[in-house]
Amino acid sequence: MRRAADRLFRVATGACAVAACAVLVGIVGTILWKGLPALDWDLLTAAAGETFGTGGLAYQILGTLLLVATAFAVATPLAVGLALAQASYFVRRSARERVRLLVQTLNGVPSVVLGILGFVVLVRYFAWGKSWLAGGLVLGVMIAPTMTVALAERVEALPRRYLDAARGLGLTRGQTVRSVVLPQTRSGLVSGALLGLARAAGETAPLLFTAAVFSGATIPGGIRESPVLALPYHVFVLAQDTADAAARAHLWAAAFVLLAIVLGLALAALPLRLRSSEEARHG
């Protein structure tokens, strides 16, 4: 009886785990299966065609890369500052807790709300209009918590003797951070950045009102009224009108490219994350 119950438990929970993994395989498999046939070199290097859902994705891809790069430039200093503000070696506990709560709160804000905030402040109040910079700023604020958590974890895991040695050598806090903390936690910064960028590359909601248009934009030349095309927004607009079979094929291919970028970034972060969790367990 006990044996049977135990076996049932193993099988039932195992089935749950397998089902969860099967969903991923199903999603990636479907996108591969449907997207691969429409994928060719022109799709990646040509500009969009005259009609809805034809031609290439070059400017959509470039626009997404520009947004992601901007988000990275915005989020990195934020994440470093916020991670240092939570470092137990430098900051007392009550202040640390408050910063942690703050980061958690920011992480909880729905991305569409951040997008509308960007719309009110940057697009309307600063009168930028739709602009790549507005989109990049919103995405940067959105991914800053992800990067902060990854970096703060590594800062906390830093062996205390390194910091004590730095202090013993008479280094100031600035020197300690620059020559000990940041170099030693680089893997946390990189893996957090890759994860955050994967999220930024795939997000649509913050771009709706701040940065993305469906057509008619190329490389932005300034800040004001300089929207970009973006891959997720492209898929989002096409998905609302899927009657045409040719447009469908184009749509699957665009989704494939998007998924490849996002999962590529997430996969690149994986070895670093695994190694650091190993170290945390054994080190």
Place this chain on the structure above:
Amino acid sequence: MRRLRRFDPVRWMALVATLFVVAVAAGLVAIFAVHSLPVWRHSGSDYLTGTEWFYRAARFGVLPMLYGTLVVSGIAIALAGPLALGAALFTAEVVPERRRLWIKVPIELLAGVPSVVYGLLGVLLLRDWVYRLLEPFEPLSGDTLLTGGVLLAVMILPTVMTLADDALRGVPAAQRRAARGLGLTTAQTAVSVSLPQALPGIGAALLLGLGRAMGETIAVFLVVGRRDNQWPESVLSPEAWVAAGQTLTSKLGGSETFIAYGDPLHWGAIAGLALALTLLVAASSLVGSRLARRGASGGSDA
């Protein structure tokens, strides 16, 4: 913090970053609260309890959208919760340490799939399946609250599972060994030792998943039907679940947000939606992380 005579770049960076985030968070709440004042003056509490939204007639009631949000995220949690818990029990209690990655890695990647890709699969596949499933009830289309809920369930599955797994693994291994030493099987250990102790953490996982589900926009937008004023005669009747509806996020993500700007009253109504959504999500994630901390505080917190 130690007082220093010299300029301290570390303190400066930490301070600037923190102040910036404080400004964003406070600005967000303040801006939406102030911008929504016109609609409160116009409608008063009818704004929250009204069931009709006709912006040309200046009638703004958010109840159908609140209902849509709660139904969609409720369905998502009901479907994803048990599956995620089962999978977390498997990775935390059954699988040997070395093999865990075989499940954890795909799940992490699943969390990274962009919501517009989920939305696309919802549009091109799930919508048709739901339509066929509901055929006996003669649905108008496959765009229903149920479709949105199923899609959200898949999307929050990794979040709930990862957090539940963390909670279960937070239970000290010594207790598990002791239970095994008393002759308990894996299943008995999991159910009578690990699970009760991890309960706050699992509650937190569910709440954080709920917050995720309530705030998700793009995928829901594409499959929920976006029909205003869907207020069911009986709140608990599942009939409305298999019909098109509107959620807070699908409304906010729509073109009405663009149109509304410039008309203080209409914009006020939109800003009020954003505020309500933010507060709902923040409440569930704050309660969730509180629970998680209480669950974890049994361990060491140096």
